[in-house]
Amino acid sequence: MSITGHRLRLMALLLAGALSTALAGCAADISTPAAPSAGASSPLSGEITVFAAASLKTTFTQLAQDFEAKNPGTKVNLSFAGSSDLVTQISQGAPADVFASADTKNMTKLADAQLVEGTAVNFATNILEIAVPPGNPASISSFADLAKPGVKVVTCASQVPCGAATEAVEKASGTTLSPVSEESSVTDVLGKVTSQEADAGLVYVTDIKGAGSKVKGIPFPESDKAVNTYPIAAVGTSKKKELAAAFIAMVTGDDGRKILADAGFGTP
Amino acid sequence: MKRIGSSYHGIPSWVFVIAGVGGLLVVLPLVAMLAKVNWPQFIPLITSESSLAALGLSLRTSAASTVLCIVLGVPLALVLARGEFPGQRLLRAFVLLPLVLPPVVGGIALLYTFGRQGLLGKPLEAxxxxxxxxxxxxxxAQTFVALPFLVVSLEGALRSAGNKYEAVAATLGARPTTVLRRVTLPLVLPGLASGAVLSFARSLGEFGATLTFAGSLEGVTRTLPLEIYLQRETDADAAVALSLVLVAVAVAVVGLSYGNRQRNKPVEVQP
Structure with a gap:
């Protein structure tokens, strides 16, 4: 008898839990309706999903907020990851309306899969910079210094864009690095420098700006041998072509330029 | 499985349906991956220089961490199963923590322990x-995440084996170390073996803590999971082929440990 009672009570608890979750779900749905469109002043409305390279996190978050503020009734969902991950996701049917890549190679991959609407537009450039911990313990002042014996330098692996750029700079400058680690993302390189495990790391100018006082940036002239270009395009399968085009126009327009420039990006 | 005339199993048929869905959830993704394997290129893909370096490193480091797990885990399991001291439950909870901790959290914790600026890393660096x-x-990193597997397996084996034989050995004049060596360990050897195999498998699959804490360099720190993660960027075929190698090893390891446990069963019931 007591077992049945226990069971019943457990069932009741579970049911109550399930119900409250369901109700919470409803409440959430009701509380976030699409904001009423302001009529003639804003013809745009609805939601779009923007897939953007991880290095665009700060700038695109800002741009999406500005876009929503300028176009009441719109909502921009953002998803950030490595460019090649995003291409894989879109190819597998992820619902993206806009794709902003950290390199032209991944945009080409998406175009080859017939998933780019029209042609991609280049909207920013990024170059490498040396990141060192605040005290610069290994006294790095040039790219050649990174090859000094005993200097623990961390780079990206050649398979990822920042690693390809590192390789191009090495080739152009005739300096061969022997990194202690070749990471698969620029964030991991930066992490090794901010945690002071590494004496230096090769990351993008924008990463150093974004990291604030946790790292010190050392620009080097050879960095212009490997300029990364960021293209943006609407995704072919998008059902919100108009909204996607408006967002792209904002990124490539004056507002976008300013936000991107403030974060350290160059103009293509 | 179902034999006519076998005893009543008491499982409603709808339970089998849901169990089937549960099984599919695990099996289906593996089948999907199998379908993606580029078979004509399979051997070249898994025998490329970087793949072999990663596989070799994975096997060597996993073997080393399994040894470390045995060295540290056997005493831990003994203390937890047989000892009686304040804070025992707390110790068990902490030892089991890596089982449920996201590996990347383990990596960060290890970084602040053994890293250049870390708790132990700083004096070590000096x-x-x-x-x-x-x-x-x-x-x-591998030992950190794999240790609980060995401790759990062995502690379970120690508890179900009981300590009657040990008590008898002690009354016959055997010293504690002799009892441990001649009675306890032989008794729980199957449990220790399956624990070691599970630790090896967990070490082989370690990714998050390694990526956060050790870095990624071919032949030094880039183990098979890290190589797969990197290859995925450029060569999906290679990533899938290497994933299949890891799946095959995992299946072999789990099969081995399960077989061990089945054989182990009657031994557990006897005393």
């Missing part, structure tokens, strides 16, 4: 020992 970016770091 003594000329550097752990970050070395194969040692990989082994440490």
């Amino acid at each position: 003594a000329g020992i550097q752990i970050a970016f070395s194969t040692t770091a990989v082994v440490l």
Whole structure:
């Protein structure tokens, strides 16, 4: 008898839990309706999903907020990851309306899969910079210094864009690095420098700006041998072509330029 | 499985349906991956220089961390199963923590322990020992995540074996170390073996803590999971082929440990 009672009570608890979750779900749905469109002043409305390279996190978050503020009734969902991950996701049917890549190679991959609407537009450039911990313990002042014996330098692996750029700079400058680690993302390189495990790391100018006082940036002239270009395009399968085009126009327009420039990006 | 005339199993048929869905959830993704394997290129893909370096490193580091797990885990399991002291439950909870902790959290914790600026790393660095970016770091990360598997398996075996034989040995005049060596360990050897196999498998699959703590360099710290993660960027075929190698090893390891346990069963019931 007591077992049945226990069971019943457990069932009741579970049911109550399930119900409250369901109700919470409803409440959430009701509380976030699409904001009423302001009529003639804003013809745009609805939601779009923007897939953007991880290095665009700060700038695109800002741009999406500005876009929503300028176009009441719109909502921009953002998803950030490595460019090649995003291409894989879109190819597998992820619902993206806009794709902003950290390199032209991944945009080409998406175009080859017939998933780019029209042609991609280049909207920013990024170059490498040396990141060192605040005290610069290994006294790095040039790219050649990174090859000094005993200097623990961390780079990206050649398979990822920042690693390809590192390789191009090495080739152009005739300096061969022997990194202690070749990471698969620029964030991991930066992490090794901010945690002071590494004496230096090769990351993008924008990463150093974004990291604030946790790292010190050392620009080097050879960095212009490997300029990364960021293209943006609407995704072919998008059902919100108009909204996607408006967002792209904002990124490539004056507002976008300013936000991107403030974060350290160059103009293509 | 179902034999006519076998005893009543008491499982409603709808339970089998849901169980089937549960099974599919695990099996289906593996089948999907199998379908993606580029078979004509399979052997070249898994025998490329970087793949072999990663596989070799994975096997070596996993073997090393399994040994470390046995060295540290057997005493831990003994203390937890047989000892009686304050804080025992707390110790068990902490030892089991890596089972449920996201590996990346383990990696961060290890970084602040053995990293250059870490709790132990700083004095070690002063003594000329550097752990970050070395194969040692990989082994440490793997041991950290794999140790609970050995401790849990062995503690379970120790508890179900009971301590009657040990008590008898002691009354016959055997000293504690002799009892441990001649009675306890032989008794729980199957449990120890399956625990070691599980630790090996967990070490082989270690990714998050290694990536955070040890870095990624071919032949030094780039184990098979890290190689798969990197290959995925450019060569999906290679990533899938290498994933299949890891799946095959995992299946073999789990099969081995399960077989062990089945054989182990009657032994557990006897005393």
